[in-house]
Amino acid sequence: MINQYLRNAARLLRDVRHLPKTLYFNFHYFPFKTAIRLPVMVSANVRLIKMQGRVVLTAPATHRMIRIGFGNVGIFDRRSSKSIWEVRGTVQFDGKADIGHGSKICVNGLLKIGDNFTVTAESQIVCFKEITFGRDCLISWQVLVMDTDFHSIYDEHGDHVNTDRPICIGNKNWIGCRTLILKGATTPDNCVIAAGSTVSRSMKVSNAILAGSPATVVKTDISWAK
Numbered sequence: 001m002i003n004q005y006l007r008n009a010a011r012l013l014r015d016v017r018h019l020p021k022t023l024y025f026n027f028h029y030f031p032f033k034t035a036i037r038l039p040v041m042v043s044a045n046v047r048l049i050k051m052q053g054r055v056v057l058t059a060p061a062t063h064r065m066i067r068i069g070f071g072n073v074g075i076f077d078r079r080s081s082k083s084i085w086e087v088r089g090t091v092q093f094d095g096k097a098d099i100g101h102g103s104k105i106c107v108n109g110l111l112k113i114g115d116n117f118t119v120t121a122e123s124q125i126v127c128f129k130e131i132t133f134g135r136d137c138l139i140s141w142q143v144l145v146m147d148t149d150f151h152s153i154y155d156e157h158g159d160h161v162n163t164d165r166p167i168c169i170g171n172k173n174w175i176g177c178r179t180l181i182l183k184g185a186t187t188p189d190n191c192v193i194a195a196g197s198t199v200s201r202s203m204k205v206s207n208a209i210l211a212g213s214p215a216t217v218v219k220t221d222i223s224w225a226k
Contacts, residue, residue, distance in 0.1 A: 043069030071100035073121040129164035134171035
C-alpha cells in the first residue's frame, strides 16, 4: 500500500509540473468547452517557441488524446531532451497522437496527422507546404520529415527550381530510425521504411518494405504489427 501511495504521489507531482504549459496550450488554441477537457497534454520539457496559426481537432476532444514531449526511449536522456513546438500554420489531428520527447514540430503550412499516430523520440517534422500522415503511423527516433529546402535555387533564367512540394504518408506506415522523408515523397498503405533510408519520390507498391538511399522496394506482400 505504501508503494502504491508513493507511485500515486509521484504521478501527481509529474502532472503538476506539466500543468502550466498544458493549460496554456489548450486555452490558447481551443474554445473554452474544448480546452477545459485538456485534450492536449504538453510536457514541461516542451519549448513553445511559436504559438501562432491553428490546431484543429477533427475527432471528438477527449482528455489526453494528444501527448507532446512524453515517453521514454532508453538510449536518450528524457530529462534533458527538449521538444520544440514552432507553429505558424495549421496542425490538424484526426484522433490520438503521441509525439515523443525531444521531437521538433515546425509548421508554416498544413500538417495533417491521422489517428493513432506515434513518434517515439527525437524526430523532426518541418512543414512549409503540406505534410499528411495516414492513420496508425509509427515514426521511430531521429527521423526527419521535411517538405522544403529552406533556401531557394534559381536557374540561369531566374526561375525558382526547388519549390516546396507536399509529402503524403499512407495509412499504417512504420518509418525506421534515421530515415529522411523529403519533399515530393508519397508512400502507399502498410509500408515499412527501413532505418537510414531516403524517400524523395512517389512510391507505388503497398504492403512493402522500402529500403536504401534512394529507397526502393525490397520485399512485397508484408504486414507488420504496431
